[in-house]
Amino acid sequence: xxxxxxxxxxxxxxxxxxxxxxxxxxxxxxxxxxxxxxxxxxxxxxxxxxxxxxxxxxxxxxxxxxxxxxxxxxxxxxxxxxxxxxxxxxxxxxxxxxxxxxxxxxxxxxxxxxxxxxxxxxxxxxxxxxxxxxxxxxxxxxxxxxxxxxxxxxxxxxxxxxxxxxxxxxxxxxxxxxxxxx
Amino acid sequence: xxxxxxxxxxxxxxxxxxxxxxxxxxxxxxxxxxxxxxxxxxxxxxxxxxxxxxxxxxxxxxxxxxxxxxxxxxxxxxxxxxxxxxxxxxxxxxxxxxxxxxxxxxxxxxxxxxxxxxxxxxxxxxxxxxxxxxxxxxxxxxxxxxxxxxxxxxxxxxxxxxxxxxxxxxxxxxxxxxxxxxxxxxxxxxxxxxxxxxxxxxxxxxxxxxxxxxxxxxxxxxxxxxxxxxxxxxxxxxxxxxxxxxxxxxxxxxxxxxxxxxxxxxxx
Numbered sequence: 001x002x003x004x005x006x007x008x009x010x011x012x013x014x015x016x017x018x019x020x021x022x023x024x025x026x027x028x029x030x031x032x033x034x035x036x037x038x039x040x041x042x043x044x045x046x047x048x049x050x051x052x053x054x055x056x057x058x059x060x061x062x063x064x065x066x067x068x069x070x071x072x073x074x075x076x077x078x079x080x081x082x083x084x085x086x087x088x089x090x091x092x093x094x095x096x097x098x099x100x101x102x103x104x105x106x107x108x109x110x111x112x113x114x115x116x117x118x119x120x121x122x123x124x125x126x127x128x129x130x131x132x133x134x135x136x137x138x139x140x141x142x143x144x145x146x147x148x149x150x151x152x153x154x155x156x157x158x159x160x161x162x163x164x165x166x167x168x169x170x171x172x173x174x175x176x177x178x179x180x181x182x
Numbered sequence: 183x184x185x186x187x188x189x190x191x192x193x194x195x196x197x198x199x200x201x202x203x204x205x206x207x208x209x210x211x212x213x214x215x216x217x218x219x220x221x222x223x224x225x226x227x228x229x230x231x232x233x234x235x236x237x238x239x240x241x242x243x244x245x246x247x248x249x250x251x252x253x254x255x256x257x258x259x260x261x262x263x264x265x266x267x268x269x270x271x272x273x274x275x276x277x278x279x280x281x282x283x284x285x286x287x288x289x290x291x292x293x294x295x296x297x298x299x300x301x302x303x304x305x306x307x308x309x310x311x312x313x314x315x316x317x318x319x320x321x322x323x324x325x326x327x328x329x330x331x332x333x334x335x336x337x338x339x340x341x342x343x344x345x346x347x348x349x350x351x352x353x354x355x356x357x358x359x360x361x362x363x364x365x366x367x368x369x370x371x372x373x374x375x376x377x378x379x380x381x382x383x384x385x386x387x388x389x390x391x392x393x394x395x396x397x398x399x400x401x402x403x404x405x406x407x408x409x410x411x412x413x414x415x416x417x418x419x420x421x422x423x424x425x426x427x428x429x430x431x432x433x434x435x436x437x438x439x440x441x442x443x444x445x446x447x448x449x450x
Binding site: 019020022023026027030031032034035038039047052053055056057059060061062064065073076077080081083084085086087112113116117124126131132134135136140141149150151156159160163166167170 | 192193196197200202224227228231232234235236238239240242243244245246249250252253254256257317320321323382383384385386409427428429432
């Protein structure tokens with residue numbers, strides 16, 4: 001099977017052999033993609049599902065990649081998948097919060113973490129993805145506008161709404177959560 | 183400028199929080215914030231939020247032992263069908279060029295005033311049906327359509343027969359969208375057709391066609407519900423609705439392109 005792009009290591013190698021150049025590039029992006037998928041999702045398993053769908057699509061569409069900024073392209077694909085999926089979830093907004101795989105690796109208070117997650121889950125799909133691309137992934141506003149194919153003014157208004165709604169939701173959510181047993 | 187301190191916009195406050203400003207700009211904002219305590223408090227909240235979000239998700243930025251297997255397995259088993267041949271793209275480009283030159287002839291139709299309350303029940307429900315079809319099928323990752331784009335001729339014949347209409351599948355490649363496929367859907371209680379398109383990044387749109395019992399014409403109309411937008415129109419016995427996840431300007435261009443291509447069909 002041939003793979004559209006020629007390059008060192010691509011092409012005629014057998015299954016299970018070393019990754020080709022494109023595959024290596026995708027592998028190098030996995031940590032960033034995993035973080036972004038989790039920042040959009042409601043749970044760890046949700047995040048992993050989104051990540052898998054995204055990787056599948058990036059690889060299936062490799063021949064359509066224009067060769068510039070694979071990271072931004074993969075992030076755009078992830079955002080679109082997230083919006084597609086979320087429409088379905090919107091009919092069942094309550095999803096059990098699962099155990100955090102990463103919880104042990106962070107110093108943050110688990111109550112605070114849950115409070116933040118709950119507040120994030122109240123953001124709209126559009127506002128949440130802009131907030132994460134800017135704050136967690138460090139993209140500039142112009143880059144976000146290009147990635148999401150929206151005017152920069154829309155990026156700014158979504159960012160503004162996300163920040164205000166998040167602050168509001170954090171303020172309202174004063175319910176004391178049960179501390180998770182260690 | 184004497185009014186420097188009154189000219190800080192909210193966008194600049196965001197840029198300040200996100201660290202996108204030069205040193206002199208930062209200083210200007212900081213001086214301004216000292217004199218505007220309410221805004222300063224909000225900026226402080228945003229900074230705290232940003233720090234919490236970064237910390238919250240930082241631990242997920244890691245590789246996993248299964249990543250390599252995931253990448254290689256998908257890469258070597260799910261290669262997409264090839265992109266459209268160059269010749270077809272060139273033909274499509276020529277088509278849109280000619281269509282562009284003819285736009286003037288269609289213009290009055292597209293700028294007809296739209297009063298949502300003037301729309302008939304049938305038209306109203308067409309846009310609603312188009313939006314529910316989009317919501318149900320566009321979120322399907324693996325089985326969004328019944329017949330894929332690899333069987334275009336079969337798809338057109340099959341759906342055309344059920345719709346009793348000489349269906350030609352619009353080619354939207356000049357606008358960056360390729361056909362995913364189509365399926366049979368109920369529209370106004372009878373057989374209708376839904377075509378799905380997708381751009382290279384997975385942004386989707388659908389074109390819904392249904393028989394129109396009233397056999398009348400309408401101008402271009404627009405409906406928006408919960409962030410999902412639809413352009414629709416009725417042309418004699420068929421109602422059309424283009425629904426998508428794309429910016430309104432682009433969606434309108436796509437709807438106009440569909441209109442031109444469908445118009446070509448029914449005139450023949």
